[in-house]
Amino acid sequence: MTTSVTIDSVTKRFGDTTAVDAVSFDIAKGEFFTLLGSSGCGKTTLLRMIAGFMRQTSGHIRFGGKVIDHVPPHQRNTGMVFQNYAIFPHLTVFDNIAYGLRARRRGKAEIEREVKRMLELVRLGHLAHRRPRELSGGQQQRVVLARAMVIQPDVLLMDEPLSNLDTEMRMHLRAEIRSLQRQVGVTTIYVTHDQEEALLMSDRIAVMSRGRVEQLDVPHRIYAEPQTLFVAGFIGENNLLPGTVLGREADGGAIIELAGGGRLRGASTTTGDGRACIVSIRPQDIDIADASNGTELSLSGTVGDIQFLGGAVKLMVDIGADKPLTVALPGRRDMAMPTLGSALRLSVPPHAVRTFQPEVGA
């Protein structure tokens, strides 16, 4: 039943504003695909167009190669899970789950069997005849999940399904949704603003900003190799520092000078020599350099603040730039704790240094 989805240069305009701007990508059959971005980036609009609640201004959406632009939402056979559950408050748990099957005029025995099977799958069998108001938020969301899956949708659509839950329930349901999805193998499009959720659950992620897809990739590459400044800033903690590309070495590595005068070696850069750039370095990629092993290409600074987080220690190191460099050290038992105000030499492996064009006006 489940199918691949193709988004073919889909654009949605509301008056003068463009909510979704010529977005194209393919989602494979059975894939867990996440649209990640902050509010207003167009991810929900795109999802609602896939569900058919909105019509795109231009472009096409295909399910398994077939254009579904003119198919009304109730005939698209998508299963949607909403942020605020959208549970039917006047129906029991059983009737909520049976709703889609009844709309499809399935036989009574089949409905009974399918709903029971789904109730077991989401472990709510004992609550079948309860009313929604008697359920916790997590239970309600599982009902809604079951309700969307029982119809064997071509595509499962989830619009921030976990954002109204408390942290513990969220952790729990993440794992549950992921394992259910793997079990059933349904193509899933998941919308979230929570990057941790996205990285943890997805097969692939499309990071969206201002109606465009900034980067589409598997989670670890999104994290390790951000392709745009936006993704570098949006995913994970990052130091984004202004700098200048001074020149290149024989092996193609670039020499970059940061504001404040520190110099770094970067593995590769597209930025031309002598040009201003933004340098991105993950805090955990920075090490305290051996003082004896100092080369000219290392940073030095003074410790401005120390944040002890248990598993890690964060240092705010003043390197003479506008903002301090954040350094994250693993919190080991015998680690030498730096002291406030002490001078440090820092080293950064060249492949951890990425450069981006500064954004116009940013």
Place this chain on the structure above:
Amino acid sequence: MSTATRSEDPTGRLGAVLGRLFDFWPMVTVAALGLTTLLLLLPVYNIIGLSFSGTEAGRSLFDNYAMFFSEPYYYRSLINSFIVSISATILALLVGIPAAYFVSRYNIWARSLIKTVVVLTFVSPPFIGSYSWVILLGRSGVLTRFFAEYGISLPSIYGAPGIIFVFTLQYFPFVFLLVSSGLKSIDQSVEDAARNLGSGEFATFMKVIAPLLLPSITTAALLVFVAAFTDLGTPLILGEKFRVLPLLIYGEFVNDFGGQPVLASTLSVLLLAVTTAALLLQRWLSARFSHATAAIRPLTMQEPPPLKRMLAAGYVYLLMAIAILPLVNIVISSFLKANGPVLTAELSLENYRRIAGTLARPLWNTILFTSTATLACAVIGTLIAYIIVRRPGRISALLDTIVMFSYAVPGIVLGVGLVVTYHYPPFALTGTALILIMAYFIRRLPFSVRASVSALQQLSRDTEEASVNLGAGPAATFARVTVPLLSMAILSGVLLTWSNTIRELSATLILQSGSTITVSIEIFNEVVNGNFGVASALGSILILLTFLPLILLFTLMGKNEEALV
């Protein structure tokens, strides 16, 4: 790619577009537009047309209006209407605002009883109040004679002062209810801040509370004004030689019956112009004065010093006693032996015995017409509300405007319009039950729509989308999800509509015939014939029918009195 190209061919798209025209909601929208056009716009259009026409040739377009504004007999009525309506509005504000403030802010005794009295006054039929005052203060009224024995002559209940008096008492609940609910939306911190900065209680009220209440006050004022300006029953009973505009319309309409009610139409257009202007003004004012405040901690109850508390309580009790007096009087006098217009002090069931034989038909008519119109309002009102809230756009905005316009069309004007439009074959609806039901339906429609609109706005759209997403079409989603979720709002709308429709008089006076007589018409006839005892017995039954749904509304559904306005 090849499959894609094939399914994007133009015939497929055309088919889809054509298919959408026959979808559920577009069809409902067209039907709703058609219905409101036939029942509201066409009648209004026709009376406007008639007002510019004449029977003789060679007349100018504005002859009817020219005559109106040149003949004192006619234009006086317009001035009179303004005099009584504006006076009643000012008095209702002066009486109602302090009462609402005292009941909301001071811990005076029996506050829930006071609210009950306000509700009873508010929903009781105005013309019953008027003739009740005639029993009390008329030429041979109970109180008139009582005080005459001590040589005190009471002011007359007839003419302008009497009408203003009755209107004030009948309509101050608008002010009371709206100001009470306005006070609830003011945060205590606002008052605390004013007091902290050195204002006394009165200064705080005038400088801080009253300005924040302005939207409620202006809305109440304009509602009182429109209600007073369009009321027919009260001036019909109390007016004598004092003529107001609705009275003149009724008179001219009855005179012209059989011919074209040209003059009645002309007068109706003038009446409609005033009410429309008033309601537009109200919209503009409430948009202008609205302070979007939500009280986190609403104004608290105060404990004034004993003397202040007693004075405030005394004022409120006196007002409530006067307001409820006509209703109490009706119920009591229905059990008194009557000698024409003069009631004796002898208890008897004679009045009820006398109506027992003739009551069946008007009672059945009343219940049938009211129930049918109420049901139509509930069904069509909810459908229209859905279109307005869930399918915004130009057509839905147009529908909204038409429905809200019906709010501005007074009952008597609608009555004249419906007769003008549907008197002649092929319709020939005059005197039928259908035309009364049509009038009741369209008059209450804006209230039903408004109630469902506000309930729908609080209902998350996701729930309906979930239903659509699961494969239920638009109609099935509406029936299986939207309606069940709105059921409480629809039910309370039904109770309110029933209670408001059952006491309708002005449109009924124009539209009824012998076979479609209602209880309110029967009461009116008995009053005109001076059979006050019988009228009181009928009045008590009508009051009971009006209150029953409200008792359900307040007790079973836990609504408060502010649901009424």
